[in-house]
Every structure is written in structure tokens, then in C-alpha cells.
Amino acid sequence: MNGIKIVVLAKQVPDTRNVGPDAMKADGTVNRSVLPAIFNPEDLNALEQALRIKEQYEGVTVTLLTMGPVRAAEIIREGLYRGADDGVLLTDRAFAGSDTLATSYALALAVRRLAPDLVIGGRQAIDGDTAQVGPQVAEKLGWPQVTYAEEMHFEGERLIIRRRLERGVETVSAPLPMVVTVNGTAPACRYRNARLVMKYKYARTDTELQAESADYIAASRPLMKITEWGVDAIGADTEQLGLSGSPTKVKEIENVILQSKESRRLTSADKDIESLVRELLENHTIG
Amino acid sequence: MxxxxxxxxxxxxxxxxxxxxxxxxxxxxxxxxxxxxxxxxxxxxxxxxxxxxxxxxxxxxxxxxxxxxxxxxxxxxxxxxxxxxxxxxxxxxxxxxxxxxxxxxxxxxxxxxxxxxxxxxxxxxxxxxxxxxxxxxxxxxxxxxxxxxxxxxxxxxxxxxxxxxxxxxxxxxxxxxxxxxxxxxxxxxxxxxxxxxxxxAVEIIERHMEARKVDIKSAQIIVSGGYGVGSKENFALLYELASVLGGEVAASRAAVDAGYAGHERQVGQTGVTVRPKLYIACGISGQIQHTAGMNQSGKIIAINNDPMAPINSIADYVITGDVAEVVPKLIKYYKANAR
CATH class of the missing domain: 3.40.50.620 (HUPs)
Structure with missing residues (x-):
């Protein structure tokens, strides 16, 4: 499929493996500023699929699309280092607090403006594990979706996709345009390319440029621009964004207090283990 | 309506x-x-x-x-x-x-x-x-x-x-x-x-569905491993204990992500919820996503190096020690004492 345009949906996520006690704000939303932020793992699997198609055919372009704070430009650079052609950062205060439905509304509008033939994203993001945004973007676009992809290739004009399901594997054939979400079982993303790192090291969004000092910018050659879009650029209705545009509301957040049982403390010494085993045998828990 | x-x-x-x-x-x-x-x-x-x-x-x-x-x-x-x-x-x-x-x-x-x-x-x-x-x-x-x-x-x-x-x-x-x-x-x-x-528009070309191979949901005894088990080799000890006790092996998400066990064995919010008679948690810290899937177990044994691991607060027995040391002892004394 020569000349097709691919958009990869990616998200910068807090690394949920390193969550501290200040991770949540009082209103129940995530306090992203205190957490290490990473490229959502399955979105990297998605990028790899796009880059493979780009390598195989002539004139394929790969655009990374992400929604988030200015800081999320980091993952666009990360994508450029690995072989994406360009990136778009959707950033606006109006997006803050969006649930999956409001998020997919904004992403679908941006996808429409980019007018790709194929959208590929990760199955789910590790900060919510909902797996909702891919299908919801597809629905808003009115395009078919194929979820849990682990391998894909073209046969004529149709994409042949192998899906990994809970209890098996399914292969489907689908026409473009469409949305594919990629599973973590798909091949890992290639590493950064040193030449691309040199080329895109100073790729910046407008907001980033304003925040950095003039000297720094003068020393940064070559300078590349990362597209930054707000609500106006995608023609979004702010009523459908953020908290007001989100059907789901957080009613209550409870801190987890585990109810302590009266536990018996044992060591790994032989006598402790043997008496435990005997007790479990006597009360018929085992045996 | x-x-x-x-x-x-x-x-x-x-x-x-x-x-x-x-x-x-x-x-x-x-x-x-x-x-x-x-x-x-x-x-x-x-x-x-x-x-x-x-x-x-x-x-x-x-x-x-x-x-x-x-x-x-x-x-x-x-x-x-x-x-x-x-x-x-x-x-x-x-x-x-x-x-x-x-x-x-x-x-x-x-x-x-x-x-x-x-x-x-x-x-x-x-x-x-x-x-x-x-x-x-x-x-x-x-x-x-x-x-x-x-x-x-x-x-x-x-x-x-x-x-x-x-x-x-x-x-x-x-x-x-x-x-x-x-x-x-x-x-x-x-x-x-x-x-x-x-x-x-989307056509199914091929489907291969497998029968359920592992059924941790109906197991009465579950030996479950977390990231703290440390390696696939140590996980083999869990299989040995499970087989001796007539139970099944389960895992936390961290252990599944680390490749120690398959997803079909994952217990927790994004895995399966289990209610066995006995749940032996080996090297599992006990994040709520995991405990949500096993806290209704009849009895819980936690084996952990960390005396402060959150799992300990819901355990009936807390063994502070190395999984690789404790599990073989459990096997040994079970064999010695069971009729």
C-alpha cells in the first residue's frame, strides 16, 4: 500500500510502577506532575507496526498524535527518534479532566484533520487499563476497528490482522480506512536511531520554545517544529471536552485501608514451617 | 423500559x-x-x-x-x-x-x-x-x-x-x-x-479457539507468585508445591508482565478473581489490584522478605523469609506429615 498515511495514537503515561502517595489530587484526578512519565508501552508496539508498513511500501508517512500537557511532546520526540515522520501534540486547558469518551472526541477530530488512511494505537494505557479510547475513536470516525492486533500485513488493499484473544487467535481481513489497536504481545518497538536523535533532538512545540531561553534556542541547530493544536485547531465544542464533556464522574475516592487481620508471624526456620504445615493438616486446610 | x-x-x-x-x-x-x-x-x-x-x-x-x-x-x-x-x-x-x-x-x-x-x-x-x-x-x-x-x-x-x-x-x-x-x-x-x-466490512478468515487449559477459579488451593519470586526457575518451585498440595499456580500481574507465568494465571482486578480455601502468596507485595482478586480466600499465607509488605495485613500467616527457602521446606514438611 504505497503512499498511505498512518496516524499512531500515543499517550504519555505516569509510570504506574512508581506511584507515590501524592499521586492523586483532591478532585480524584491524577497528579501527573509528580510522576515519572513514559511512552505508554503498547503504543510503542503500535508505532513499530506503523514503521514496518512504512519500510515495506513507498511513500508511507507516520504521524504520531498525542493529547496531553506540553510535557507530552517528549513522547513525540521519542517517536521521531525511532522513525516517525512528524507529530502533533493536542494540548489545551479545555482537555483537562476528560474521560475516555471526551478524549476520543478530541482525538477523532484531530484524526479527521490529519485525514489518514490508517490509525494504529496501543490496546490500552497503563494508567487506566480501560482499552476504551481506540474503539471510541473508531466509532466517532465511523470506521471499523480491529483490536488486540499482534501481526498485520497487506494483501491487496486489505489489511490482514492477527488478533490475540483471551482464549485463542483470530485472523481478520479489513478495508481502509480503519483503526487498529495493538497488543503487548506484538513485536517490541525498535530502538532509537542515532542519526534521527541528532536530527530531532531540538524538535520543539511553540510553547516549549517560548519557555526555553533565547540562547539555548540559538545554540540548538537544526531546529524543528512539532505541531501543537488546541481546541480551535480541531474545531472542538468545549462542552464536549473536559469534566463537562465526560459522562462518567468520580463520585468518591477512598484511600485504601486494608483491614488488618490478626496474623501469625513466622520465620523461615524449620520448626516454624513444620508447625504451620501440621496445623494446616490438622484443620483440613490441606491434605 | x-x-x-x-x-x-x-x-x-x-x-x-x-x-x-x-x-x-x-x-x-x-x-x-x-x-x-x-x-x-x-x-x-x-x-x-x-x-x-x-x-x-x-x-x-x-x-x-x-x-x-x-x-x-x-x-x-x-x-x-x-x-x-x-x-x-x-x-x-x-x-x-x-x-x-x-x-x-x-x-x-x-x-x-x-x-x-x-x-x-x-x-x-x-x-x-x-x-x-x-x-x-x-x-x-x-x-x-x-x-x-x-x-x-x-x-x-x-x-x-x-x-x-x-x-x-x-x-x-x-x-x-x-x-x-x-x-x-x-x-x-x-x-x-x-x-x-x-x-x-471486516471478515473473519480464521479462528483458533483453545479450550480453557488452566482453571484457577475453581482450584481449592492456590500457590501464587509475584515479582518477588525473582525468576522463572523459582516459579518452578511454586508448581512443585501446587502439585504436591493438589492446587493450581497463579500469579500477580507483575509476575505475568515479567514473563514468569501466562496471563491465564493472573489473579486480580485485570485477571481472575478467586476464592480458594487456601491462598499462598509468594513474593507478592499485595497491591489492591491483586488483593481485590483474592481477599475472599479462606486462609491466606504470605511469604515475603519484606515484613512490612501490604499483603501481610490480610494474611492469616505471615512468613518472613525467602520464597526459594520457604517453599521447599513447605514441600518437605508436607510430605513428611501428610498421610
Whole structure:
């Protein structure tokens, strides 16, 4: 499929493996500023699929699309280092607090403006594990979706996709345009390319440029621009964004207090283990 | 109108366990709400399937029986479900958090512009007061799930949009029939009226479904390993202990992610919920996403190097020590003492 345009949906996520006690704000939303932020793992699997198609055919372009704070430009650079052609950062205060439905509304509008033939994203993001945004973007676009992809290739004009399901594997054939979400079982993303790192090291969004000092910018050659879009650029209705545009509301957040049982403390010494085993045998828990 | 709907899936031609569990929970929620419980089931050759659902207290079974629906496909299923929901206006719609439910749920919720909460660990009915507008919303579905690193339990509501949608993993809810003679009403869905030609654009070329190989849900004894087990080799010790005790091996998400065990063995919010007689947690720290899937176990033994591991607070026995040292001793003394 020569000349097709691919958009990869990616998200910068807090690394949920390193969550501290200040991770949540009082209103129940995530306090992203205190957490290490990473490229959502399955979105990297998605990028790899796009880059493979780009390598195989002539004139394929790969655009990374992400929604988030200015800081999320980091993952666009990360994508450029690995072989994406360009990136778009959707950033606006109006997006803050969006649930999956409001998020997919904004992403679908941006996808429409980019007018790709194929959208590929990760199955789910590790900060919510909902797996909702891919299908919801597809629905808003009115395009078919194929979820849990682990391998894909073209046969004529149709994409042949192998899906990994809970209890098996399914292969489907689908026409473009469409949305594919990629599973973590798909091949890992290639590493950064040193030449691309040199080329895109100073790729910046407008907001980033304003925040950095003039000297720094003068020393940064070559300078590349990362597209930054707000609500106006995608023609979004702010009523459908953020908290007001989100059907789901957080009613209550409870801190987890585990109810302590009266536990018996044992060591790994032989006598402790043997008496435990005997007790479990006597009360018929085992045996 | 405005009843509680459960989307029922098929598993090798029979209603899936997760769907029957949701019907059980749905029945009690419907009782609280004073509404009817309705089931939707789609497929091909479904004659008599309604009789397998009625005993769970289902008042209406909507059956969509058409060759086009033989295997799950996103678009035709979405068109039928959204078409039916537009007609029936359910107040609540539940589905399993399975490969199918997690593909279908978001598509339907987007089409109907209704909120969807994934992987709920509890569903309740309650009110919600909004101070700003001095409005009380009566009888909302509280969609309760651990969130964000497991530090919190969030209650999610959808005050203004219907249906209120939620997905739930297999095993989270208990499965119980109401009365084997309970009889509801069968309603056939006019499938052709809902499906558009473009819904058939995606074609299934091949399917390989495997029978369930591992069934940790029905095991009475579970030996479960976490990231703290340290290696695939150490995990072999867990298999040995499980086989000696006549149990199954399970794992935490961290252990599955590290490649120590397959996903079918994962216990927790995004895995399976288990209620064995004995749960031996080896090298598991005990994040809420994990404990949500095992805290109803009869007895819990925690083996951990860390005397402060959160799992210890729900354990009946806390063994502070190395998994690689303790597990072989458990095997040894079991063999020595068991008759």
C-alpha cells in the first residue's frame, strides 16, 4: 500500500510502577506532575507496526498524535527518534479532566484533520487499563476497528490482522480506512536511531520554545517544529471536552485501608514451617 | 423500559460464566431498583438458549439469532446492541470484561454517548447529591474499581447519561440461580433491521479457539507468585508445591508482565478473581489490584522478605523469609506429615 498515511495514537503515561502517595489530587484526578512519565508501552508496539508498513511500501508517512500537557511532546520526540515522520501534540486547558469518551472526541477530530488512511494505537494505557479510547475513536470516525492486533500485513488493499484473544487467535481481513489497536504481545518497538536523535533532538512545540531561553534556542541547530493544536485547531465544542464533556464522574475516592487481620508471624526456620504445615493438616486446610 | 440489561456472551455454545455471574448481580440490583432484568444474547443457532438464562431470574431474554452473528464481530454486534438499546432505553447495561466485552462496550458507549467504567470490582445502587445545583440523583449505579496504582478505590457514576455501562471481569461476582423454574419472556430481535451492509466490512478468515487449559477459579488451593519470586526457575518451585498440595499456580500481574507465568494465571482486578480455601502468596507485595482478586480466600499465607509488605495485613500467616527457602521446606514438611 504505497503512499498511505498512518496516524499512531500515543499517550504519555505516569509510570504506574512508581506511584507515590501524592499521586492523586483532591478532585480524584491524577497528579501527573509528580510522576515519572513514559511512552505508554503498547503504543510503542503500535508505532513499530506503523514503521514496518512504512519500510515495506513507498511513500508511507507516520504521524504520531498525542493529547496531553506540553510535557507530552517528549513522547513525540521519542517517536521521531525511532522513525516517525512528524507529530502533533493536542494540548489545551479545555482537555483537562476528560474521560475516555471526551478524549476520543478530541482525538477523532484531530484524526479527521490529519485525514489518514490508517490509525494504529496501543490496546490500552497503563494508567487506566480501560482499552476504551481506540474503539471510541473508531466509532466517532465511523470506521471499523480491529483490536488486540499482534501481526498485520497487506494483501491487496486489505489489511490482514492477527488478533490475540483471551482464549485463542483470530485472523481478520479489513478495508481502509480503519483503526487498529495493538497488543503487548506484538513485536517490541525498535530502538532509537542515532542519526534521527541528532536530527530531532531540538524538535520543539511553540510553547516549549517560548519557555526555553533565547540562547539555548540559538545554540540548538537544526531546529524543528512539532505541531501543537488546541481546541480551535480541531474545531472542538468545549462542552464536549473536559469534566463537562465526560459522562462518567468520580463520585468518591477512598484511600485504601486494608483491614488488618490478626496474623501469625513466622520465620523461615524449620520448626516454624513444620508447625504451620501440621496445623494446616490438622484443620483440613490441606491434605 | 428503563430496565437493567446484561449482554450475555457465548462460550462454546453455552452462556459464558461471566455473563451468568452478571445476571446474578444484575438480579439483585434490579430488585433494589424495582425494575426488570433483561438479557441480550447474540449468535447463530440459539434455539432454547433462553432456558439457560431464565433460572438466574431473567424477566426478558432478547435473542438475536442470525448466521451473520455466528462469531463476534465488532460492527454487526454494535449495530444490533445500540439499535436495541435505543429502542429499550435501559438504565443500566453490564457486560463481561472479556476480549468481546472490552471491544464492544466502548464502541456502544461512544455510539450512545454514555459513560462506561471498565473492570469494576463492585456494583452498588445509591444516590448522588450535587451541591452546586441542589439536585439529588436517585438510584445511580455506583461503579466501584481500584484506580491508579491501587492507592485508591474510586466510585464512578454517570448522572446524566443512559445506559450506565460497566464491564466486570470473570469471577468477580458470584453466580447463583434464583429458581430453576423461573420463566421469563422471549423476545426475538429483528437482526436484519439493525445491520447495515457496511457493518460486514471486516471478515473473519480464521479462528483458533483453545479450550480453557488452566482453571484457577475453581482450584481449592492456590500457590501464587509475584515479582518477588525473582525468576522463572523459582516459579518452578511454586508448581512443585501446587502439585504436591493438589492446587493450581497463579500469579500477580507483575509476575505475568515479567514473563514468569501466562496471563491465564493472573489473579486480580485485570485477571481472575478467586476464592480458594487456601491462598499462598509468594513474593507478592499485595497491591489492591491483586488483593481485590483474592481477599475472599479462606486462609491466606504470605511469604515475603519484606515484613512490612501490604499483603501481610490480610494474611492469616505471615512468613518472613525467602520464597526459594520457604517453599521447599513447605514441600518437605508436607510430605513428611501428610498421610
Amino acid at each position: 428503563n430496565n437493567l440489561f446484561v449482554f450475555c456472551e457465548l462460550d462454546e455454545g453455552r452462556p459464558a460464566d461471566v455473563s451468568l455471574e452478571l445476571l446474578t448481580r444484575g438480579r439483585s440490583l434490579a430488585n433494589t431498583l424495582g425494575c426488570r432484568l433483561e438479557a441480550v444474547i447474540l449468535g447463530s443457532g440459539l434455539d432454547g438458549i433462553e432456558n439457560e438464562l431464565y433460572p438466574y431470574g431473567v424477566d426478558v431474554v432478547h435473542v438475536g439469532d442470525d448466521p451473520v452473528l455466528e462469531h463476534y464481530r465488532t460492527m454487526p454486534y454494535t449495530s444490533v446492541i445500540t439499535g436495541l438499546f435505543r429502542q429499550e432505553q435501559p438504565q443500566i447495561a453490564l457486560m463481561g470484561a472479556t476480549s468481546t466485552g472490552r471491544d464492544l462496550g466502548p464502541r456502544v458507549s461512544s455510539a450512545l454517548h454514555s459513560g462506561l467504567t471498565a473492570d469494576c470490582t463492585s456494583l452498588e445502587i445509591g444516590d448522588h447529591y450535587v451541591k452546586k445545583t441542589d439536585t439529588t440523583y436517585k438510584n445511580l449505579l455506583y461503579q466501584i474499581r481500584p484506580a491508579f496504582g491501587g492507592n485508591i478505590i474510586a466510585t464512578i457514576i454517570n448522572p446524566d447519561h443512559r445506559p450506565q455501562m460497566a464491564t466486570v471481569r470473570e469471577g468477580v461476582m458470584k453466580r447463583e440461580t434464583v429458581n430453576k423454574n423461573y420463566r421469563g419472556e422471549l423476545k426475538k430481535i429483528d437482526v436484519a433491521a439493525f445491520i447495515r451492509p457496511e457493518d460486514l
